Amino acid sequence: MKTYLAFDIGGTKLKYALINNQGQMLKKYSEDTVKTSQADFLNRFNEIIQNFKTQISGIGISVPGKVDTKNQKISFGGSLPFLDGVSFNDSLDTQLPIFVENDAKSATLAEMWQGSLSNISNGVMLVLGTAIGSGIVLNHQLVYGSNQQAGEVSFMSYGQFDKEHLMGGKSSAVALIQDIAQHYQLDNIDDGPKVFELITNNKTYAVKQFREFCRNVALLIHNMQTVLDVDCYVIGGGISRQKIVVAGINQAFDDLRSENDFVNNTLMKPQIVSSKLYNEANLFGAVSRFEMNFNQTQDFKKVGNI
Missing domain, CATH: 3.30.420.40 (ATPase, nucleotide binding domain)
Structure with a gap:
């Protein structure tokens, strides 16, 4: 049984959850989104990952803004402009595979997976x-x-x-x-x-x-x-x-x-x-590609082979 760490980044709240490969949400968390700076935001992100690193096989992230499907770099960032230009593959302190997706597309993937x-x-x-x-x-x-x-x-x-x-x-x-x-x-x-x-x-x-x-x-x-x-x-x-x-x-x-x-x-x-998944769709969608055989982006095939 594999477990993934899913993030849903919002302008007000940062939601994250442990979701297994059967599509079951094991635990869900929510806290205020750190908005003071990009560095502070990424530091908190890394802290959360370290708390779960021994339990998870991959990390999925739903973000506001456009995501380049080749390098997973974010453009714009909605209410979080400091996300512009961020690549979580380069910014996070982990060797785990990472998948990043736009929030609306994450919700779509979730409904495709089990909705x-x-x-x-x-x-x-x-x-x-x-x-x-x-x-x-x-x-x-x-x-x-x-x-x-x-x-x-x-x-x-x-x-x-x-x-x-x-x-x-x-x-x-x-x-x-x-x-x-x-x-x-x-x-x-x-x-x-x-x-x-x-x-x-x-x-x-x-x-x-x-x-x-x-x-x-x-x-x-x-x-x-x-x-x-x-x-x-x-x-x-x-x-x-x-x-x-x-x-x-x-x-x-x-x-x-x-x-x-x-x-x-x-x-x-x-x-x-x-x-069928309502407000939790972004979380499920963030990790859905680990279990769905889409292979639509070369970069995800490279980092997501787990």
Whole structure:
């Protein structure tokens, strides 16, 4: 039985877990992300690895930003700009194999390994959070594109090209929750459960904003489907735990198609389903390649032969 150490680097929290090769999470941890400097961040990372080094066979890391598939070097870094240019292969004090992946693609790999995409040849993962992340799967292979930017759907235009009309803003789950919370003057503007309580209790403004959010996601799915023609769209992120989210997106998608008989009668409707791994998808995805025979990057084949 092999055990891997998985990391999910977030702007607020650093999550890490021990996951075995059967896809079982043995132990999960969470702490504040060190943001004082790159050196401090890497020092803490190395401390954690040293605590588990005798127990693990490999290290998987889910990161914000773009990851070069050849050398696993990070470009940009979302809310952690000091990650720009970091190569964990060069920066970590370990001889263990390391796999680094973009967070949305990690979530996609997790669903391919043991989630809603496990039996799907052609599908899309949509991670609803601060913006909207995506992973595209064709012929059961994760698509990276020429510049490792395939699936960056947050940059799709919603009619105009300013920031407010890009899909990342129009389909932001965080913005939805904060907007409704502020309208109803909640003490905590990030109180998702309370916001969804308002929605399920049919509070007028909450329902209106939620329906608009679902319509925006449905429109994104429609636009992607005209190009990709996949079987399934998996809705991920913490918000996907709320059953009304996938139900609302499905209803909005049906409503969109009902507005145009030509579209409705020509294009097959894909499945729109919930993630099975929710917020833990990034952790599972970070180590999934150790157990999945993808061999899509030369560098991972070199370091990941365990």
